[in-house]
Amino acid sequence: MLDDTLLDDPAALRRADHDRALLALAGAGARVRTALRLADAAGVDRLRPDGRPRSVLVAGHGSALTAGEMLAALAGTSTLVTPLSPADVAAVPRTDRSVAPPVFTDGLGWQLPGWAGPLDLLVISSANGGEQGLIALAEQAYARGCAIVVTAPAGSPLAGAALQVRALPLPYVPPNLPDDGTPPAGPATEPDLPAEDPAALWAHLAPLLALCQKLGVTQLPYDAPAATADLLDATAVRCRPDAAAYTNPAKSLAARLAGTVPLLWAEGPVAGAAATRFAAQLADRAGRPALAGLLPQVLTAHRGMFTGQLGAGADPDDFFRDRVDEPDPLHLQVLLLRHAPAAPGAGRPGERPAGPEAEEEGPAEVPADDESPRGFGVSRAHRLATGHDVRLTEYASARPDPLHALADLVALTDFAAVYLGLAAAQS
CATH class of the missing domain: 3.40.50.10490 (Glucose-6-phosphate isomerase like protein; domain 1)
Structure with missing residues (x-):
């Protein structure tokens, strides 16, 4: 059972927070502001075709896919928003694990719906940018004539592929954690499936909101995405470890x-x-x-x-049970x-x-x-x-x-x- 007195011990919480999850959540508002600024600098308003697309397809995994599900909830019935989940479609070649450990996303693939075409927008979002399945999806969408937007770390293979398929590249904003001289050590996990950054959701969702607001996919007020950053900051203050x-x-x-x-x-x-x-x-x-x-x-x-x-x-006999x-x-x-x-x-x-x-x-x-x-x-x-x-x-x-x-x-x-x-x- 949980000893809730530990929740009032900020020092113990810091010692337990090996991968700095609380710091990452505290910086979610700053990541939203940075993502919105970079999306504006990248020219989300220059996406062609102009106007609202017939549908928005959001491809990714983890928090990127969650961002697509949240966009669908916010869009309601105004536009069809379809998150594209990955499938296990290919065998991963055996490698020397001492040289190249296995990666969870190896072998994952994404498939466009049969009806997707020039009237539709595909948004690909990745915190890693190395998923070959997402690169193949971008090529598939290019062949179908879809408009394409890619959110990925600068210099990653996926960001490079975005230029090849004439996609609008948007940068993925990583967490900005203070450097105290020791690298963050994540909790023990499967070697090919590390714990996800808990605030990555906002790095995926913010550019997606900026894009869809420009295209009229959502009916949000003009300043709604920017004001969201302030709300995240306020929550971080209320939920800080020393409160x-x-x-x-x-x-x-x-x-x-x-x-x-x-x-x-x-x-x-x-x-x-x-x-x-x-x-x-x-x-x-x-x-x-x-x-x-x-x-x-x-x-x-x-x-x-x-x-x-x-x-x-x-x-019903719980009263007579020995609980010692x-x-x-x-x-x-x-x-x-x-x-x-x-x-x-x-x-x-x-x-x-x-x-x-x-x-x-x-x-x-x-x-x-x-x-x-x-x-x-x-x-x-x-x-x-x-x-x-x-x-x-x-x-x-x-x-x-x-x-x-x-x-x-x-x-x-x-x-x-x-x-x-x-x-x-x-x-």
């Missing part, structure tokens, strides 16, 4: 999830993208399983969990994420009306006894959890802009996943 757990929402959420199997429920596509991201981060950063889904259909999908072995009332030499049992914990824009003068969800300073806060934890209006799915979720004695914690972002609500929810849960992983490693 006590009772004032740090990410530490509080991490402590609440310890010793549980989280069910991450979401209302709407924006919160759904944040829940999917949180499940991936809990697995990657904390080694914890979590199930994510959208209301109301997730109630049917997860219904059996409430009456199974993890439910609060699953064992047994670990504490795992129980379900429902985390409900929502984008709930507040009406003018209505205040934040679960709170009384507040002044303008409320806009500087992140997503609010909604009290269990909150009586504000709820949708059908949210009301059913509360009734199901209450009826089975399962704790439900609700976080809602009241920001009217969907991108800012997404940044609120993702930034908080990213920090929570890292804190949970660091504290569990030290307990």
Whole structure:
């Protein structure tokens, strides 16, 4: 079990943070600003053809693919946004591992849909820039007549291939971590599958947003991407390691999830993208399983969990069981994420009306006894959890802009996943 006192020990957290994940998350806002500036300098407004494409295809893996899924949530029904997942399509030749260790992306390939053509835009994004499958995809798109944009590190093979296929090259912004003389040492992982930079998502998403805003794919306000950087900075201040757990929402959420199997429920596509991201981060950063889904259909999908072995009332003889030499049992914990824009003068969800300073806060934890209006799915979720004695914690972002609500929810849960992983490693 987690010793939550470790969350209030900044020195212990720094010692456990071998790959500087907290520093990387703290620098997410700066990476967004840099990515937007470099995308503007690269000429995103000069992409041809002009106007909104028929569809936007986003190819990559890891956070790059997550960025495509978030763009789809933000675009809604205005434009078809299709993330392209990789497939295992080729055998990797045997090599001398002492000279060239295996790489996870070797042998992965991407395939354009059969309908993709000159009316469509392909965006390829990579933090490494060495994936041969993505290079082959760029060549395939060039042969089909697609417009192509490539985000990759400068000087990488993928960046070079972008010039060959007349793609618009956008630079990938790496983390800018302080140099203290010792290289960051990542946690023990498979040699060909290193842990991903937790803030890489924003380095992929920022140029994608700048591009799609120019083309009219998203209906975001003009200054929405730039303002997102300020929101990420504000979250980094609230969730900093030296902030006590009772004032740090990410530490509080991490402590609440310890010793549980989280069910991450979401209302709407924006919160759904944040829940999917949180499940991936809990697995990657904390080694914890979590199930994510959208209301109301997730109630049917997860219904059996409430009456199974993890439910609060699953064992009627639990009172007579000898617990002296047994670990504490795992129980379900429902985390409900929502984008709930507040009406003018209505205040934040679960709170009384507040002044303008409320806009500087992140997503609010909604009290269990909150009586504000709820949708059908949210009301059913509360009734199901209450009826089975399962704790439900609700976080809602009241920001009217969907991108800012997404940044609120993702930034908080990213920090929570890292804190949970660091504290569990030290307990």
